[in-house]
Structure formats: C-alpha cells, structure tokens
Amino acid sequence: MRSRRTLLTQGAATLALATVGFPALTARTAAAATYDGYVMGYFTESPTMVGARYALHLAASRDGLNWVPLNQNQPVAIPTAGTGGLRDPFIMRRQDGTFIVLATDLNGTDFGQNNQYIHAWDSVDLRSFTGYRRLRLHDRTAHTWAPEAFWDGSRGQYGILYSANIDGRDSFWVNYTSDFRTVSAAQEFFYPGFGVLDATMHTTPNGNYLYYKNLANGRLYGARSATLQPRSFDSGTYTAGVISGAIEAPIVHKDNTRDRWYLWGDSFSPVNGELYVWASDDITRDGWTPVGKFDYTQPLNAKHATICPLTLAEHDNLVARWGTPAWRRIRSHNLPDHLIRHRDLAGRVDPYPFDPYQDSQWRLVAGLADAGAVSFESVNYPGRFLRHFDHVIRLDPNDGTAVFAADATFHRVPGLADASWTSFRSHNFPDRYLRHADYLLRTDPLSASSPATDRADATFQVGY
Known part of the structure; x- marks a missing residue:
C-alpha cells in the first residue's frame, strides 16, 4: 500500500x-x-x-x-x-x-x-x-x-x-x-x-x-x-x-x-x-x-x-x-494540526485554521547560500525569508548579505522522528535544526540520539 x-x-x-x-x-x-x-x-x-x-x-x-x-x-x-x-x-x-x-x-x-x-x-x-x-x-x-x-x-x-x-x-x-x-x-x-x-x-x-x-x-x-x-x-x-x-x-x-x-x-x-x-x-x-x-x-x-x-x-x-500550487504549507509532526507560519514577524507553529491564512504559505526556493538547499520565502511578504538570528527564527527582508543568505538557508534531510517526513538542518550551524519550542521556531543542536520529543519538534511534513 x-x-x-x-x-x-x-x-x-x-x-x-x-x-x-x-x-x-x-x-x-x-x-x-x-x-x-x-x-x-x-x-x-x-x-x-x-x-x-x-x-x-x-x-x-x-x-x-x-x-x-x-x-x-x-x-x-x-x-x-x-x-x-x-x-x-x-x-x-x-x-x-x-x-x-x-x-x-x-x-x-x-x-x-x-x-x-x-x-x-x-x-x-x-x-x-x-x-x-x-x-x-x-x-x-x-x-x-x-x-x-x-x-x-x-x-x-x-x-x-x-x-x-x-x-x-x-x-x-x-x-x-x-x-x-x-x-x-x-x-x-x-x-x-x-x-x-x-x-x-x-x-x-x-x-x-x-x-x-x-x-x-x-x-x-x-x-x-x-x-x-x-x-x-x-x-x-x-x-x-x-x-x-x-x-x-x-x-x-x-x-x-x-x-x-x-x-x-x-x-x-x-x-x-x-x-x-x-x-x-x-x-x-x-x-x-x-x-x-x-x-x-x-x-x-x-x-x-x-x-x-x-x-x-x-x-x-x-x-x-x-496545476499544483506554487506555494507549500508545512505542518508539525507531533502537533499535526499546527502549521509553520509567521506572526508579528516571528516564526512559529499555530493550529489551523487561522487568518491571515497566507501567513502559512511559503515558496520553497533554492537556498540563498546553497542552491542545493532551500529557503522559505513568505507568500504575503515577498522578499522576506525565515532566518535564524541568535538561533531564534524570524521573518526578515533579504538584505543581500552573505550572513543573511546563510542564516536563511536550510538543508532538507529525512525527519529526525520519522524518515518519511522532513527535518531542516541549518546551513551555517550544521549541528542545529529548525524546531518548535513553546510554539516558537528556533534552531537547536539535535542528533539521532536527542530525546524523542526534541526530534519530533524538529520533524515536519511539506505539503499543500
């Protein structure tokens, strides 16, 4: 099946x-x-x-x-x-x-x-x-x-x-x-x-x-x-x-x-x-x-x-x-009714449905620092990307610098909690992964030996 x-x-x-x-x-x-x-x-x-x-x-x-x-x-x-x-x-x-x-x-x-x-x-x-x-x-x-x-x-x-x-x-x-x-x-x-x-x-x-x-x-x-x-x-x-x-x-x-x-x-x-x-x-x-x-x-x-x-x-x-949508929505593995979104320019996960619903729509574009990776461009704020800053995820405009490009680039890998889902590894901090904690997005050091809850927090499904 x-x-x-x-x-x-x-x-x-x-x-x-x-x-x-x-x-x-x-x-x-x-x-x-x-x-x-x-x-x-x-x-x-x-x-x-x-x-x-x-x-x-x-x-x-x-x-x-x-x-x-x-x-x-x-x-x-x-x-x-x-x-x-x-x-x-x-x-x-x-x-x-x-x-x-x-x-x-x-x-x-x-x-x-x-x-x-x-x-x-x-x-x-x-x-x-x-x-x-x-x-x-x-x-x-x-x-x-x-x-x-x-x-x-x-x-x-x-x-x-x-x-x-x-x-x-x-x-x-x-x-x-x-x-x-x-x-x-x-x-x-x-x-x-x-x-x-x-x-x-x-x-x-x-x-x-x-x-x-x-x-x-x-x-x-x-x-x-x-x-x-x-x-x-x-x-x-x-x-x-x-x-x-x-x-x-x-x-x-x-x-x-x-x-x-x-x-x-x-x-x-x-x-x-x-x-x-x-x-x-x-x-x-x-x-x-x-x-x-x-x-x-x-x-x-x-x-x-x-x-x-x-x-x-x-x-x-x-x-x-x-045709299929040019945008994607991304949901949490351990909170499957929650979607990655931005709110007040902060990256977070919230339960669907909500408005503005466009806050949860993303263009997964070629990574700004590595074309083999991905960056998350907002649909309703084009030109703004999810990036980590002091390891906290926020939605910022691309300033064209190499630092921003690296902060906004993530590598898709098999999900840490479920290999059929996806985890996102930071480009410039390769031991850190995108995860939610208290519903806010951040990057933290994680590995296959990390606690199951932490690995689930860092596992997502890319869908529509």
Missing part, C-alpha cells in the same frame, strides 16, 4: 505522466474502470472570511485522505446567473462516464434568501465545464440547499436530492431527471420526525445509505434502505450520532483499494474552514472511528466538500490541466 505520508509529493510527479487528449468514458468503460484517484470539489471560507470565495474549487488525491489543491486553490468555475456565487458543490459521474456538477445558488452567508434554483454544469473530464444553467426544483418560498444526485436504476433516472424547509419543516426533497435539464415535480424524500440538513447518498449492491445532520441535536447520522423510494429511509436510521455540535455537510466515499469508507464533516462554528474525518470498515454497521489529523490533510479553507473517484489517467490529466 502507498504511504499516505508520501502522497502529497506525488502531484508534481503525476504531471509528467499526464497525456493531452483524454477521451470521454462510455457507460461501458465507466462501469469497468479501475479507480486509482479522487477529486474533491468545494468552496472556501476562513475564520475571518478573508478566504471566502463562493465558486467551484478542485483538489486531487491518490488516497482520498491527502489533497493537493489545483489551480493555486483558485476557482475553476464561477456561476454567471442567479446570485453569482455557489456553495455546497457536488460532483457525480453519470452513467455515460461524464460528470455533472450541481451546487447551491448562494453567494455568501445571507442564509435568509429563498431560492428555488440550483446551479448545474456538464463536464467530460473536469478539465472544462460547459452547458451552465440553473435548474428550478420547486415553486415554494423556500431555499434549496446542498444538492446531490444519485442513480436510481429501478427508475432509469437520476434523483436530485436537496434540503429545503417546505410546509414548515426541514426535510429532504427529490426531483427526478434523465438529463439534468428537465426535472419532475418535487417530492419529499426523507423526514424522520425531526429537522434534517445536508443529505448525502452512498449506494452499494447490498443497500443504500443516506447520511444527514440532525438539526435537533447537531449530530451526524446514517439511515439505510433496501430501495431508493421516497420516504423509504424515514425509519432506517442505524447509527448513533457520530459527533455532536458544530459539524454539518456529511459526505461518504469508499476507498478505491479496500473495504473502507470515510465520512467527512464540515465545521461551521466557531471556526470556518476545517474538515473532520471518520472511518469504517463496514458501512452496514455503526462503527465510525475518528481519523487523526496526522493521517489526512485538507485543501486550504475548503468548505462543504464533495468527493468523486477517478481513474489514474483522469487524476493525472486533472493535475496537468489545473
């Missing part, structure tokens, strides 16, 4: 493998395809909303847990009608192998707006988006939230599933369609006796699973049904609440390589822009366990995500089309 800790570095490698003219899959080849990658769609928000962008963003992954934002974490599709913005995007492979993209029609956080429409795009391979339109799903004075879709083989149609407060109750509604252009009349799909939000459907040959947020207690639950008929899930809840409070937007996807499922949830208060993950080896049972922050990464500021499996060729072509 591939090491999850190495997958973040594969984006650049897969660029070289990509081909130019990837054809659309037919229904026959789509059914037989071997999936070896994933795409995530999302919009962005951050704690103080400086990272808010209500448009379609994409990220790629080989393992479904560690993600590389594409297009510099900038949008790949922006609505041109309705509110001019989107939330809650959803990507699904259709029966002919092409993709449909759906999204809530809402630009911002004015949740009091009522909207009968959702956004829709077609895409052959997620490298371009065509046929933009809005679909009217009902005629009620109610908002239309978080649309998803599923294939109902018994009908030979797709169901478009969404949240709406209609007739005074929060429930899930469905419209049926063959082409995502003309839709049937709306029907109530799921109402278990209390308000629900954010439906996500996972279908298998052995049953169908609907996950949702219970508005009465804030927990995520799963319901199951042998059929996809409206209201057939109402009494089918089979899980205890996965987590309570401040989590919404569940999505469920299966590991491409084994019988393991992942459930993602989205924090909405008090911090925006953080995703959580649980895992289960048997989706038929109530057995979700948390995935630690050490084992997954998320795209920067990602909100209300969607995940769809890809073939290796589709994954590589997607990366080739949109």
Whole structure:
C-alpha cells in the first residue's frame, strides 16, 4: 500500500505522466474502470472570511485522505446567473462516464434568501465545464440547499436530492431527471420526525445509505434502505450520532483499494474552514472511528466538500490541466494540526485554521547560500525569508548579505522522528535544526540520539 505520508509529493510527479487528449468514458468503460484517484470539489471560507470565495474549487488525491489543491486553490468555475456565487458543490459521474456538477445558488452567508434554483454544469473530464444553467426544483418560498444526485436504476433516472424547509419543516426533497435539464415535480424524500440538513447518498449492491445532520441535536447520522423510494429511509436510521455540535455537510466515499469508507464533516462554528474525518470498515454497521489529523490533510479553507473517484489517467490529466500550487504549507509532526507560519514577524507553529491564512504559505526556493538547499520565502511578504538570528527564527527582508543568505538557508534531510517526513538542518550551524519550542521556531543542536520529543519538534511534513 502507498504511504499516505508520501502522497502529497506525488502531484508534481503525476504531471509528467499526464497525456493531452483524454477521451470521454462510455457507460461501458465507466462501469469497468479501475479507480486509482479522487477529486474533491468545494468552496472556501476562513475564520475571518478573508478566504471566502463562493465558486467551484478542485483538489486531487491518490488516497482520498491527502489533497493537493489545483489551480493555486483558485476557482475553476464561477456561476454567471442567479446570485453569482455557489456553495455546497457536488460532483457525480453519470452513467455515460461524464460528470455533472450541481451546487447551491448562494453567494455568501445571507442564509435568509429563498431560492428555488440550483446551479448545474456538464463536464467530460473536469478539465472544462460547459452547458451552465440553473435548474428550478420547486415553486415554494423556500431555499434549496446542498444538492446531490444519485442513480436510481429501478427508475432509469437520476434523483436530485436537496434540503429545503417546505410546509414548515426541514426535510429532504427529490426531483427526478434523465438529463439534468428537465426535472419532475418535487417530492419529499426523507423526514424522520425531526429537522434534517445536508443529505448525502452512498449506494452499494447490498443497500443504500443516506447520511444527514440532525438539526435537533447537531449530530451526524446514517439511515439505510433496501430501495431508493421516497420516504423509504424515514425509519432506517442505524447509527448513533457520530459527533455532536458544530459539524454539518456529511459526505461518504469508499476507498478505491479496500473495504473502507470515510465520512467527512464540515465545521461551521466557531471556526470556518476545517474538515473532520471518520472511518469504517463496514458501512452496514455503526462503527465510525475518528481519523487523526496526522493521517489526512485538507485543501486550504475548503468548505462543504464533495468527493468523486477517478481513474489514474483522469487524476493525472486533472493535475496537468489545473496545476499544483506554487506555494507549500508545512505542518508539525507531533502537533499535526499546527502549521509553520509567521506572526508579528516571528516564526512559529499555530493550529489551523487561522487568518491571515497566507501567513502559512511559503515558496520553497533554492537556498540563498546553497542552491542545493532551500529557503522559505513568505507568500504575503515577498522578499522576506525565515532566518535564524541568535538561533531564534524570524521573518526578515533579504538584505543581500552573505550572513543573511546563510542564516536563511536550510538543508532538507529525512525527519529526525520519522524518515518519511522532513527535518531542516541549518546551513551555517550544521549541528542545529529548525524546531518548535513553546510554539516558537528556533534552531537547536539535535542528533539521532536527542530525546524523542526534541526530534519530533524538529520533524515536519511539506505539503499543500
């Protein structure tokens, strides 16, 4: 099995493998395809909303847990009608192998707006988006939230599933369609006796699973049904609440390589822009366990995500089309929710998410004193670099001197606590390594015989 800790570095490698003219899959080849990658769609928000962008963003992954934002974490599709913005995007492979993209029609956080429409795009391979339109799903004075879709083989149609407060109750509604252009009349799909939000459907040959947020207690639950008929899930809840409070937007996807499922949830208060993950080896049972922050990464500021499996060729072509970021983020080994950042011109590690989020973005350039090493140039303060001064790390402007160049140059070596991660050895004090102590960055003398805690403080993952 591939090491999850190495997958973040594969984006650049897969660029070289990509081909130019990837054809659309037919229904026959789509059914037989071997999936070896994933795409995530999302919009962005951050704690103080400086990272808010209500448009379609994409990220790629080989393992479904560690993600590389594409297009510099900038949008790949922006609505041109309705509110001019989107939330809650959803990507699904259709029966002919092409993709449909759906999204809530809402630009911002004015949740009091009522909207009968959702956004829709077609895409052959997620490298371009065509046929933009809005679909009217009902005629009620109610908002239309978080649309998803599923294939109902018994009908030979797709169901478009969404949240709406209609007739005074929060429930899930469905419209049926063959082409995502003309839709049937709306029907109530799921109402278990209390308000629900954010439906996500996972279908298998052995049953169908609907996950949702219970508005009465804030927990995520799963319901199951042998059929996809409206209201057939109402009494089918089979899980205890996965987590309570401040989590919404569940999505469920299966590991491409084994019988393991992942459930993602989205924090909405008090911090925006953080995703959580649980895992289960048997989706038929109530057995979700948390995935630690050490084992997954998320795209920067990602909100209300969607995940769809890809073939290796589709994954590589997607990366080739949109490109990997020119910047990197670096997280701590023993504090895996903490990122290297600058604050008040001091180098430190802080828990993600935070604003300004750009404080944690770095250009790893050729070392100022040794081109075979690296220097850390700030993205939001270009021309300033992390350097040690009296062995304390701070963000200073490059003054062009040899002393500054040496102070700002570090050699990447296998991690002192984990050889699959990275440690950074000082160029001009080769017995000293970059490490955090009381959350501040400094350089200290370290070696393989140093205490385990000190070695962990000096071990980092270079990712996105």
